[in-house]
Amino acid sequence: MLNGRRILVGITGGIAAYKSAELVRLLIKSGADIRVVMTAGGLEFITPLTMQALSGNPVHTTLLDTDAEAGMGHIELAKWADLIVVAPASADFIARLSAGMASDLLTTLCLATEATVAIAPAMNQAMWKNSRTQRNIAALGQDANVCVWGPGNGAQACGDVGLGRMLEPEQLCSCIAQYFSDGPLCGKTVVITAGPTREAIDPVRYVSNHSSGKMGYALAVAAREAGASVELISGPVALPVPNGVKFTSVSSAVEMLDAADSAADQQCDIFIAAAAVADYRPEDVPRQKIKKNQEKMVVELIKNPDIVASIASRKNKPFTVGFAAETQNVVAYAEGKLQKKNLDMIVANDVSDQRIGFNSENNAVTVLWEGGSETFSLQSKSLLAGNIVELIVSNMGCMHEK
């Protein structure tokens, strides 16, 4: 994904510095070539040895270091980088960058480079809100070669809650992938549901289905490769989380709906519902394990919320794509769901065929939208995911032209 990209990661003083280790690990995994520069503050939070081991290169810490200058000097380092990512970027660093200072190695590099400098702010919410920080951020926003990623909202290490959290390493990876991507979904956010849901009967038993998550995960990779920022909301599966994707793990349909709603509240241009959501859940879930002393047992089920229909009913509805898992009248039933759930597109698969659908490597589908359809014969789920993403891109284009 980032093969051969030369990324300089700057680490300044903040508790989020521990997350930079994971960021560097993910970037290396994606094929990037990494150099790390740490400020004096950064060194208080994480050791250069950790960053050296993860990046595979010596860490640069001081401006006037004769040994370092004899190797890759600071100007050379500034010219080497395709992108500088400062994560975490403290309030102090942001102030010095905004003032054009060159008071340490990192600020000097940021002045000397012609590459883009991306900063991922991380600080206490009151510090972030402070008018001086906001002035500095606004001033940096005027600079053509600076971009600001984040901060995120939520609980902070100091106990406060609010804006100021550094974006998660996966989110930053996704921003970096998008930065280098010229794919058709560059700048778009795609939210995907995948896998089954589990509906508790009691603390040890549940109702679920055979979804493996393979289709949804393949779509997440295809959307990321098309340049999108991807959030994958997944039920319990045994697959590794794709690189460069924001990941939310859920269990039940209600949890999946909550995660989908909160993703759509932030930013969602395309919503793809590949999950096999349990349509019903047990109405009453006892706190203790049900004893097996009866010959027959009746579990009353109630309907689960319809996640994709709920997203499609939003005022600022994203381009919404559903799947239809059918065992008969596949296309006709899928057409009904397209209308009933107010979807822009639906992918119909015949799950009675063992070679495709649930828990198989391959799939064969008919994709339907208002006034059109396209059939894809048996192929790997990853190939199909690329084809579906391409179809979404061309249909979104048509919608925008309308």
Ligand code: PMT
């Ligand atoms: O995970 P795999 O093993 O790779 O298998 C892939 C798959 C067969 C699960 C996938 O290709 C698929 O068909 N997913 C949809 C399964 C399904 O629940 O279909 P449905 O026809 O019951 O639902 C229609 C649509 O409504 C789907 O997009 C579903 O995600 C959505 N839905 C359904 C119920 C509900 N309560 N909320 C929903 O959002």
